Amino acid sequence: MQTASTNIGERMGRSQELSDSKRGPVIGGHLGNKSIRDISWLLNIPRSTVSGIITKWKQLGTTATQPPSGRPRHMTGRGQRMLKRTVRRSHQLSAESIAKDLQTWCGLQISPTTVA
Template identity: 80%
Template structure:
C-alpha cells in the first residue's frame, strides 16, 4: 500500500526529462493548432512542460536538450571571488585553480 508521501514523491519528477519521442508529438499537435491545454490533456504532460517545449522550439528551432549556458559563467565568478589575487590570464589558462 502506498502512503500519501510516497505518492507525492512519485509525482514530483522535476529531475526527469521528457524524451525526444514525447517532445515531437507536442510540436506536431502545436502545428495542428491545438491549444496548450488540449495538448497537455491528450498527451498527459503538464501544461508548463508543454508551454516550455513550444517556447524552446519557437526560439531555438529544436527541442533537443541544451547544456546550461550560465554554468561556466557561474564557475568563473566563483573562481574569481575565491582567488581575487590571481590575474585574469592565469584564471583563463587554468580555470580549475
C-alpha cells in the same frame, strides 16, 4: 475516457527530462493548431512543460536539450579537497609542483597561477 489523474505513474517527476518521443507530438499538436491545454491532456504532460517545449522550439528551432550556460566547473569537490589537503600538509611547496600534482591526480589542466 482517460483522465489526467489516473496515470500518476506515467507523470514526470521534477528531475526527469521529457523524452524525444514525447517532444515531437507536442510540436505536432502545436502545428495542428491544438491548444496547450489540449496537448497537455492528450499526452498527459503538465501544461507548463508543453508551453516550455513550444517556446523553446519557437526560439531555437529545436527541442533538443542544450548544454548548460555559464563557465564549466572543472574542479569538483574531490579536486578542491585534494588541493586543500596538499597545501595544508606542506606549506613550502611551490605553485608549480602543486599544479603538477593536481594535473596527474585529476587529469585537469591547471596553471600555477590558479593554484597560487
